Amino acid sequence: MYLVSHPDEVKVISFRFGQGAEQIDKYIELGGYEQARRAIDMGPEAIINEVKASNLRGRGGAGFPTGLKWSFVPKGMDRPKYILVNGDESEPGTCKDRPICEYDPHSIIEGTIIAGLAVGAKQGFIYMRGEYRYLLDIMDKCIADAYAKGFLGKNIFGIEGLDFDCMSHSGAGAYEVGEESALMESLEGKRGVPRIRPPFPAVVGLYGGPTVINNVETIASVPHVLRLGGAEYAKIGTDRNGGTRLFGISGHVEKPGVYELPMGYSLRKAIYEVAGGIKGGKKLKAVVPGGSSTPVLKADEIDVGMDFDQLAKAGTMLGSAGIVVLDETVSIVEFALRTIKFYQHESCGWCIPCREGTDWLKKTITRVYQGNGVSKDLDNIKYLAENMMGRTFCPLGDAAAMPTIGFITKFRDEFEAFLSENPPTPGLVLQQAPNLVQLAAH
Amino acid sequence: MSTPTTIFSAELAARLDRLVTLYPVKRSALIPMLLYAQDEIGYCSDAVVAEAAVRVGITELDVRNVLSYYSMLRQKPLGKFHIQVCTNISCMLRGGYEILEHCQHKLGVHENKGVTPDGLFSVEEVECIGACCWAPAVQVNYDYVEDVTPASMDAAIDKYRQLARPQ
Amino acid sequence: MAEVKTVNLTVDGKQITTPAGTLLIDACKSVGIEIPAFCYYPGLSLQGACRMCVVRVEKMPKLQTACTTPVAEGMIVTTESEEIAQSRKGILELLLGNHPLDCPVCDAGGQCELQDMTFKYGASGSNYVETKNHKEEQQWSPVVFFDRPRCILCYRCVRVCGEGMDVWALGVQNRGSSSVIAPNGGDHLDCEECGACIDICPVGALTSGAYRYKTRPWEMNHTATICTHCGDGCKTTLGTRQDNAGSEIVRGDNRDKSGINGDFLCIKGRYSFDFANREDRLTQPLVRQANGKLEPTTWEVAIEHVGKRLREVRQTRGGKAIGVIGSNRTTNEENYLLQKFARMVLQTNNIDHHRTADYPALLAALGGAANKAASLRDFEKAPAMLVLGNDPTEQHPALAWNIRTNVRTNRSRLYLANHADIKLRRQAKAAIEIPAHGYGALIRYLAGQESEFVPNDTATKFREALLAEPELVIAFGSEFRGRDLETLVAWALTLPNCKVAALGDYVNSRGAADMGVLPDFLPGYAPAAEGAGFADEYGAPLPTEPGMNLVQMMDAAGRGELGALYVVGSNPVSRYGVEPAVLANTFVVVQDMFLTETALLADVVLPAANLYEKSGTVTNTYGDIQLVKKASDTSGVRTDFEMIVRIADKMGARAQSMVPFGKGLRADLGQSRGAQSGEADRHAVWLAANNYEPKLSPFDPFATFDEIQRLVPSYAISRFELFSGADKAMRTDLVQIANFPADRADLVLPANDTLFTSGTLGRYSKVLHEVMESRETSPAETAAD
C-alpha cells in the first residue's frame, strides 16, 4: 500500500496519513485524543447533537445517519452497552479502511471512546478481518499505548469512575460477517449468520446489550467532527451528506488509489482528473461506483455527484465508495460472472433465496459465458435476480441481485452475443481458472 | 485458568489462556483462537478442534460448525507459504488471473489450494483482500504483495524460498 | 397474574384479536389462515430462513416474514396475492432446481411439505438444464438416515435436537450452497436416538431406519394409542399394515402433536414397538408334558388344563395356597379383572406385582387432597419445578422434555436435588448434590424438621428460594417411600399451590397399584379388610385377610406352601433372582409374549397380546388416565383380559359376573377396538356357542371400565374426553386411606431403566439392541416385568 494525492483532495480524516501518527506521541502531537478529552466535558447529548449536525452518514455502505443511530441506544439500561467497530472491509473494490488502520489507527480508538461516551458504553471492540493481520498487530500496539497513557482502562483521562476498555478482535475470512448482525454473531464465536431484526442492535446487540456498530471510517471521522464542529464538517459535503469520504479508485485508471474527496464530488472528475483518466488512453466502458454490490453505470452516466442521494437518484449507490473503472476491453459477462461468483462464495447460506439464488445465477451465467447458453437463460438471469431482491434475510441477497440486474439490463447485447452462432471467446476467468468452471458445474 | 494438557507451544497456550478471559463470554475467543492455532500448527487439526472445544467450553461439533464457515480456517494442511491470489473485480481488471495462472504454472500446482511436493508453497484463488487500489494483489500468508507482475511474483517466491532454507 | 394485553389487526379482511406478542403466523392460524413455512416450528427458535411465510403488511416497504413478525395494533395484512404467490413460487423453484424429483420413490412421498407446496404454488417446471448434485445417502445411526440432496436446510432438526432435546448432536457446516447438516460424530450420530429430527423433517432428507421404504403413509392404518414403555405414557400413533400374521406395526410417531406429549417421543415410543414382530414370539399355548418338555397345544386344551389345576389347588389347599402376579404393562381393565379373579374366583389376597413406586403411601399422604397430584402437563407450565431423585432424561424422557421446554419457553425455575450429576442440571436454576442415601434427611431439612442434613450455603439458599416460590410442582423418584414420602407430601401440602408426582416405571405401574394388584389393597386402595362394596358388586364373599406379597409368595413356594402361581405379563424369576428350584413344587401358569426366565419354568405358557394389540385404559405415573386402542394383531395370541375370563369360566365362574357386560349403557360401542381382524369373529363364535347376545361381549374391557368407574371414584372421568383422546388426570376424589399402616413394607424395586432399556420387554427390541451395540456398551443388567 502506498499513498497518493491530488490537489482536489480535502484532507480531513487523512490529514495525519504518512506522518507517523501510528506512534501515540506523534498522534498526540497532531492533536490526537484532544477530542476524546473534550467529549468527556461535552456529555452524551452534546456529542450526539454535534454528530447529528455534521450529517455524518455511515461509511460502511448503507449511509445511515450516525448521530441518529447513536440516539436509538436506550438511556440508562442496566445491561452493558458496547461499541463495535466494523473493520471487516471485504466488499470487492473497497480498500479504504486499511489506510486508516495503518496510518492513523489511534483515530479509530479515539472515535470509539467518543462513541462510548455518547451512548454510555464502557467497552469497545474493533473487529478486523482476518486477512488484516498486520493491521491487527498495529492496532494491538496502539491499544496498549493508549492504555499506558491512561486513555483506556480505568479512570480514563484521569477522571475518577470513568472507565472504558477497548480491544481488537480478528475475523477469519467471511464477507457476510461485515453485515452488522452477523458481525455480532462472529464476535460471539459463532457462524456468521445474521440475526432477526427487530430487535435492532442499538437495543439488543452484542451479548444482549445495546450496541452501536459503525464502520472504521465512520468512527475515525468522529474525532474530526468534534474537531471541526458539526456544522463546519457538514459544510464540506452536500445537503444531508456531511464531510468527506475516502474514495478508492481502482481498475482501469492511470493512478489508482484512495483519495479523500468531499461528498458530492463529481464521479467523472474523480476518474478523469483525480485518478488520471483511463489507463493507456483507452475508452471508458462502465463504472461500478460504490463496491461490487452497486449497480453499474455506463460511460455516459458518470456525470453525477458522489453522495448517497445523488447516486441513488442515478439508480445506483454510493455504498463503500469503491469506484471500479472498466475500460472498453472488458467483457461485461465475464465481469458479471466474477461478481456473482463472489456472492455465491460468500453467501452465508442461511436463507433459501440467497443461497440457492446466487448458486443458480452463477451456474447460469457461467453456462452463457461458456457459449452453452440457451435463449431463455437471459430472462431467467433477470427473473432469478428479481426474485431475490427484497426477499432475502439480509441485504447480501440484494447485493448480489442488484448488480446482476444492472449488468443484464444495461449490457444485454453483450450477453446475447454469447448466445450467437459465433460466441466471443471466454477470457481468462474461464481459461485460466479451471476451478471456477468446476465450481460452477459442481 | 490454564488447560492442563495442550498441543500448543507454551507461548501460544499462555496467549489462549488469556484470550478467553478478555470477553464477556469465553466462546468469543473461538475464531481468533482457531486462527492463531492454525498459524502455529498449520491447520485446524482434530487435536486443535478438540482443544479449542475444551478451552471455550463447547462441543467439538460446534467448533466444526464455526470452523467450516470461515474461509481462512482450514481442516487440511497447506504449503508453508500459502499464496493467495486475488482475482476479484479490481484485481481481475489488472491481471489477477494472469498472476494466478503464473503462480500455478511456476509452482506446478494446478488445482485450487494445491500444494507443491516439497510442501513449501500452495496456491489459492481468493476473494477481495482489500488491496483493490494496488491491484493485482497477492497475500503470502499474511504478507501483502501488491501491484504484482509475473516478475515481481517470481521475486517474491524466491524470497520465501530463501526464507525456508535452513540457515 | 398480569392481564394479557390484546391487539387488534386485520388479516385478509378478517378482524383478529390476539394476545400481544403473538407471531403473525400463529395469529393467522388461529383464525384458520394457514401460512406456508418450512423453517418455522412452534416452540423452537425463530429462523426466518426459508422465506415461504412472506406476507404483505401495509406501510412496510418489503414483504415481511410472518414467522418473525409479532402482531401490532391496527396492522393490516394480506397473506395471499399474486406478488406473494410469485415470491413463494420463486423459492420453490430454487429448491427444486437441485432437489431430486423422484417423489414416487422418496420415503417422504405423500407426507412431504415440499411436495404439498409445489402442488399449491405450481413450481414444477424447471428453468435449469444443469444436472443435479448427487450425493450418496448416509446412515448416521441405527435409526437415522440422511439424504443430502433432499435437505432444504430448514434447520428444524438442528433445533429440535439442540433446543428441544438438549442433545446438540446436529450442526450446520460449511456455508452458502455448500452448507450441510452434519452429525456430531463426523460420519455418525452420538445421541439419544429419539428420532425427533426425522419426524420434524418436512421433506425426505432424514428418514427412519425402522420405517423407510417399508410402506407409504396412505397404505397404513393409523391408530393413536399409548406407548408401552415408561411411566410417562406418551401417546404414539402407530402405523400398521396388514401382513399374513395379522397386522404389523411399521411406524410410530406423534406428528399430529395430540396427546399428553405434544410432538415428543423418545426412541422407545417411536421405534421400540418392534418386539411385537419378533420371530420368536409365542403364538401357541405350551403345556409341560410328562417328559418335562413344554409342547405346543390348542387353546382349549391349555385353558382347560389351567382351570382344572387351579380348581384342584383351591379345593384341596384353599385360596391361600395360590399366588397371583400381575403386570406393569397390562391395561387397567386387565389389572382390575386379575385382582377380581384372584379375590372372587381364586379366593385369595395373594396378589402383587413388581412395584416401582410407593403409590399407596403417596395416596395415603395426599389424604384425598384434590388438585394436589401433578399431571405430566403441569410440568409444561408451572413457574417453578422441583425434581428430587430420579434421572428424568433417562427414565422419564417426556417429563424431561416438558421440564426443558418449560425452562426454555417460560423461563420456569428448576430446582434439583440428586446424588448423581444428572443431565437436567443444565436446566436447573439451583441444584444441590446429596449422598445416595440422603433423601430422607434432605426432605426433613426442607420441611423444617430435625434432620441430620448439614446445610451449606447453597442448600440454605436452595431452601429459601423454594419456600419463596408462589407455585411449585414436585416430581420425586423411588428414592422416596413410606415415611420419607409421607414427610415430603405433608411438606408439599403446606406450600402454596404445590402439586406432587411420584415417578414409577413402566406404562401402567400406577394402574396396577390403583387397580388393587396388591395383597393389602383393593382397587382404589380400599383396604382388603374393608371390601364390602366390592363383595356386593361381585356378588360373592371376598377374603378379608391381607395376602402375601411377591417376596412372601416366593418364600412360601420355596417352603412348598404355594400350590399354584399365576403370572400375568411379568418376569419375577429374573427380576427377583428366584432360584428355579423354588418353584419346583408349584403349578405355574405364565401369560407372556416370549419364553422369559419365568415362562421357562412354567407348567403352562399362554401366548399373550401386548399393549398395542388390545384396548382399554392405562394410567401413567402421574395418574393421567388414557385410552389404549388396538393397533395391530398377531395371530395365535390372546389378550390377558380374554385369558382371565376364559380361565375363570373353566373354573366355573360365570362370565357375566366376571365382566358385567350389558350392565349400564356405557359399554364400548365399537370405538375402542381398533384394527379388527380375527378377534371379532372369534368372540362372536364363542358368544354364539354360549348363548350370549353377540353384541354384548364378555371380552369388552369397557364393561369392566364401567365397573371400575362405579367402584373407584377417582376413575369416574368423562368417557367423552377419554375417547376423544384427551388424557384426563385423576385430580379429584382421591381415595382417603384411613389407618395407613406405618410399618407397611413398600417393596419398591426401581427398574433403573435407561433410555435404551425397558425391562424384559426391551431385550426383545431390535432397535434398542442395535443402538446399544452401536454404542459398544452391553445392555445394562435389566430384568423383569
Ligand SMILES: Cc1cc2nc3c(=O)[nH]c(=O)nc-3n(C[C@H](O)[C@H](O)[C@H](O)COP(=O)(O)O)c2cc1C
Ligand atoms: C453483506 C454485507 C456486508 C457488509 N460488509 C461491511 C463491511 O465489510 N464493513 C462495514 O463497515 N460495513 C459492512 N456492511 C454494513 C454493515 O452492516 C453496517 O451497516 C455498518 O457496519 C454500519 O456502520 P456505518 O453506519 O458506520 O456504515 C455490510 C453489510 C452487508 C449487508
Ligand code: SF4
Ligand atoms: S441473504 Fe440470506 S443467505 Fe444471503 S447472506 Fe443474508 S442471510 Fe445469508
Ligand code: FES
Ligand atoms: S479486488 Fe482484489 S483486492 Fe479487492
